[in-house]
Amino acid sequence: MYDGALGDLIEELGQLPGIGPKSAQRLAFHLLASESADVERLTSALERVKAQVRFCEVCGNVTEAEQCGICRDPRRSEALICVVEEPKDVLAIERTGEFRGRYHVLGGAINPLEGIGPDDLRIRQLMVRLQAGETTELIIATDPNTEGEATATYLAMLLKPMGLKVTRLASGLPVGGDLEYADEVTLGRAFSGRRDMD
């Protein structure tokens, strides 16, 4: 509906995930009214991300160097590798402060409906990495959904014969959640995974 640059901007913003036509319009008017310096900081960050950010050659996490900070950190142990789908999962786990091993980012999950098979994920690179023989346990932390479960099952099938310990993150009720609102699959998992109280 808008012509020219403003129309182009609304259209481009509307292509972004989670940004509908109304949000795109609101964002475009916000940016139009913003200080030029603020908008330049945004475009500059965007250009730097495209120019400088790449994927760690070891684990596949995002980095601006050849290897990410976690792979370069000698205090982090290669004995324990946590396998995740996406770089943002690395950050989520780092925030817990519970894990001192290293990561392997698959770059997605097996999804036959979208044509994503094991060869499309960084599984071959994981195999190469395991050949160094330093790793004893793999924690499969793919998402607790159909694709994540399929990927976890596939990886377990591949890795267990190599004599490695393969574990999966616990499924159950979210802490602070309400039992009444848990879906039946989660509640079923919480029952089957119940633990003795100390």
Added chain:
Amino acid sequence: MYDGALGDLIEELGQLPGIGPKSAQRLAFHLLASESADVERLTSALERVKAQVRFCEVCGNVTEAEQCGICRDPRRSEALICVVEEPKDVLAIERTGEFRGRYHVLGGAINPLEGIGPDDLRIRQLMVRLQAGETTELIIATDPNTEGEATATYLAMLLKPMGLKVTRLASGLPVGGDLEYADEVTLGRAFSGRRDMD
């Protein structure tokens, strides 16, 4: 949590209205994974908006010329001016196809709590415009909320002594809405504004 360019981008995206930290992260990763050509179209549109888009010197609508397309259109009548708060309101009214007059964009509404008074709006420019004597009716189409009503009342007080017809958009039940879910103020307006049936 992220360092470098990616962290900067997440922070800048998180400054935008309606974009929380999670959305900013999701958008940043989406942009990181996007084709460079797509990202360049976005940054280019953004740069062109900042460089080229300005406000119509007559009505205050957005334009890339000195005057907007509506003010330049000789088929649109200056006899009827619709006063709105923001440029996006012009687009909303244009979409109805019901209005063939011209617009005047105030650039906001009177809001004492945020320190926005009549002098902060384009009311002086409206007065100058009315001195040409071409205008006979003003339709006040500010938002149907406290600020919009205050602005409408102020404008009516200012304009009526000039011998101009001043009208306000009808308030009432939204078409396709459900009477049960209408708030009491809207329902009250719908009663007091009831019309004879044809």
